[in-house]
């Protein structure tokens with residue numbers, strides 16, 4: 001099939017490579033010219049796709065990056081994989097989805113199967129995409145992306161894929177497309193079910209992470225190890241699922257997607273109380289971390305040299321979007337500490353560069369990548385570990 005993927009970020013590039021590897025002719029379309037030039041040169045910007053793999057697909061003629069919207073026309077399949085952020089009032093902001101739909105409307109004159117993979121609330125495919133695209137009789141399907149960057153066990157290929165179509169013909173075509181590079185396809189009765197399943201999955205994670213974050217605080221106040229309790233609870237073979245406490249939630253999905261569900265819930269008159277409370281608990285974790293660091297380090301930290309280790313939002317990825325490290329660093333600075341950060345995968349961030357770990361009075365480990373220098377961390381005067389992976393030090 002001739003496939004165009006709109007958006008070449010974490011999701012779009014992953015799908016582009018999956019489809020190109022299956023032998024489809026893929027155009028990776030993005031409005032970011034710098035990114036397109038890099039992709040054309042075979043340089044990948046995400047962990048799950050190597051430069052070698054990209055170069056091989058380019059050489060075989062199955063992948064071509066482009067910023068020319070004219071390249072979209074003539075596609076059998078067009079996948080939308082663009083950001084779905086929140087606006088300043090934390091409401092869904094569909095500007096990128098609308099822009100992608102308008103591009104299709106303006107440039108695609110032959111009928112195609114249009115699939116939305118961007119995460120959004122139920123009704124997005126029908127009301128915000130299909131209703132905006134005029135002039136051509138396209139087919140429409142929703143297949144929310146479940147990719148977990150950096151996860152080596154679950155990939156696009158072996159993660160079951162949900163599909164909901166606006167019409168039976170759209171479902172048939174979407175199954176044909178995804179069936180060529182995904183092992184398990186699950187058809188649901190409507191795009192709204194597929195869209196809602198995705199945001200419920202992420203809400204489930206957000207709420208459970210908030211629950212263990214609150215529990216970690218209760219356990220610490222009781223003088224017992226929250227992580228030991230959670231590990232003990234996880235020995236129950238049924239009816240329990242393990243989640244880990246941490247310094248807050250980061251990334252583009254867990255802190256954002258539940259607010260899409262809360263938004264539609266409010267529109268239909270159901271207050272999404274769990275989502276609101278989970279947001280409050282998770283957003284308060286950096287302040288809790290800093291309070292524990294001050295107590296653990298033996299009092300005021302003004303003038304102390306602090307290194308925050310691991311500033312991406314999770315291990316083994318360089319993604320700093322919504323990272324709780326930002327609030328941890330800001331709050332430590334508000335306490336008068338002299339704060340630097342170290343991350344083996346992130347070179348520069350917020351106009352600052354990664355600094356060495358050595359020589360700090362206090363190390364606060366927010367995220368631990370494989371191969372991080374634990375001995376340098378342990379050589380600091382006081383260590384507070386938010387990851388539960390460094391033995392013999394304070395933490396959550």
Ligand SMILES: NC(=O)c1ccc[n+]([C@@H]2O[C@H](COP(=O)([O-])OP(=O)(O)OC[C@H]3O[C@@H](n4cnc5c(N)ncnc54)[C@H](O)[C@@H]3O)[C@@H](O)[C@H]2O)c1
Nearest residue numbers: 007008009010011030031032081082084099100118119145
């Ligand atoms: N990153 C993840 O782990 C993940 C997982 C599942 C679902 N999602 C969802 O997938 C969607 C995309 O997320 P992402 O992480 O790939 O985002 P991203 O920011 O990594 O990439 C999005 C890309 O879209 C491009 N773009 C924006 N507007 C465009 C337009 N009009 N035309 C062409 N390109 C355009 C941007 O330049 C960018 O390169 C979001 O809805 C997100 O919630 C993300």
